[in-house]
Amino acid sequence: MKSASCSLFIPVLLFALPAAGFAADAGLRQGLSPLAARQHCDECHALKEARIGPPFMAVAARYGADGDAAVNRLALKIINGGGGNWGTIPMVPNERISLEDARAIARWILALGHNG
């Protein structure tokens, strides 16, 4: 046992430096929304071309008319992954993405149909 002061408290310094974020630049340059870029959706998807997964425009064309039901379904697909609709290769789960962010990404994808 050793005596010492209970008031000993030296806080860890926090920084106000820019986020790393370099990988998100790649997605931004390809026309993704800032959120979709930050979540690295460009690793498997592009706007108009098929990569590992379907083009976002194709997803919008297929589900754009389904409204909020599509937003919810797509958001859960983003988080949980899974296959069946676009070939045999299941999409990877993205459990790090919050439901709120996944919904926002889904809304952005589906809106591409209206803008296209």
Place this chain on the structure above:
Amino acid sequence: MNSTGAIRAAAMVMGLTCAAGTWAATHGRVTDLNGAPLAQAMVTLTKSPSAAGATATTVFTSGAGEFNFPANAPLGTLRVRLLNYRQIGNAVPVGPETLILLMSPEANQAGTAPASAYLKDLKDPAHREALVMACVACHQLPAPEVRAYAKLLDDTPSTQSAAARELAWTAVVKQMNYISNVEFGRAGNLVPSGDNVYSGGDPAPTAKVLTEALHGPLLEVRGYSYGAPLIVTPRTIIREFEVAAPNAVREAVPFEGTNFLYAADVSSNRLFRIDTRSGAVRDYPIPGKDLWGPHTLVPGADGIWASPFFPGALMRFDPRSEQWKLWRLNPPGGPPVGLHDISFDANHELVTDHQGRIWFSDIVNNAVGWLDPKSGKTGEFKIPPVAGRSGGEQVYGLAMSPDRTHVWYCQLGIGSFGSFNTETLKFETHVEFKSPTAGPRRMSMSDDGILYLALYGAGQLAAYDTKAGRMLGIYDLPDRASAPYATTWDPVRRVVWISTSNADVIYRFDPKTRALGVLPLPRERGFLRMVHVDRRSGALVTSYANIVEHVRGPRMALLIDPGDDAVKAASAAPTVHTTQVAQAPR
């Protein structure tokens, strides 16, 4: 990793003793449910956010199952970890300062075994080697996300055949190639496009091996062992220091005579300084508009030398004046110079040749190069091509001979190493490992000229006598899927430390007995970089160097007292010191 979570009882007990006006060294016992003591269990105290000190402190139990934290341990929460066991419930106070932690046997090691455990049953060693070389350079394999995808494949009706799973793994390899291109293409300002997006190589061979290696849902792993005795004692203490995000901690080093660790942030332009007593962190940005991204650090007599991720410079930070100095290396019109390692000696400190030149490996140009920091002059020598193995050489590690007349380099991508005479300016020795994917990564040299190479792909340690020009031995590491990243000659203990990328351990090799021991680390995804030895204290310094932006592993600097009283033992014996200061040109 034990998933039972934080143990608040420990904080409560310590809080009570604190309220009484004293701090108590936290101690207790770890037993099974029958009361039998459990030895060499890792007990980790994670400090509360408001407390000072290391983010987490880990000690190990004695043969009687007892553990003791340092007297100045901060308030925090406890957990215990031991291969083949899981924690049951919270810590139970059995006295004013004593805690009991209970564990129960668990044959499924999924919660405690490292990623490498999932590769132990691969039948073909070449497959294991290929996977480590292809995947573990960026992340542990199989990381939890990879295991989650394996489960998804197991659950999905369309991927029940091996052919379908191979297609799926091919897609994942393409995705990883893309990430790799973005991450490492930064240095060349690569802009991903439809043409180059999946250009990291043919995904098929890796996908084929992944299909074999990662079958089933990967919810269980059984029968993994460390493969060699644990070297921990009840005096072993591992302190982990987390740096606030955003960061991408790469190398961490001590600076002699201080209580500070310095860690490089490869994602930005700065070094972190960590006060090991208080845990306080300060950062030192590299001045100017250029982005460098320091990664490899080598302490020297005049400061900490850093090689940058982005090509074209060598730099030094002086902790005393807190000033940076930078030397530009790019020749006019020539290719960018991409440093990896900088010449260091058996004490792991920067060393020059007899002309005062610092030497470095140039991974971009497959060359060894030099800088005279006094004149600013610089030069390079291209390494001769290796018959049948040209292309993708990746000259990586570099170490200088004790007489300072040769630099030794290794080529990660083609399984070879060699020497360059810094006086005649000629390449001399060249040695090839049998397998081109053996993967010699970072290396070090003892004060008697033995070169130790970490064979990343092969999971081995090579010892080469540079004076006699012969291989002393190639030793299997206890876990061949451990992905040994670097060797470090320890001048205090006269042993070699081998850090790993995939096994959450550091190995110790004793050249006299050729015995290997294991120092287990308390954190999953301990994607280690090089170990440095603080000669003053005998402590080991290293880092969890997860740098790829969205790999969810820890970014921490580590200060490890192995608990072997090495400094006391060494101080009773004569020591050997190599010359570190540049001599006048001959």
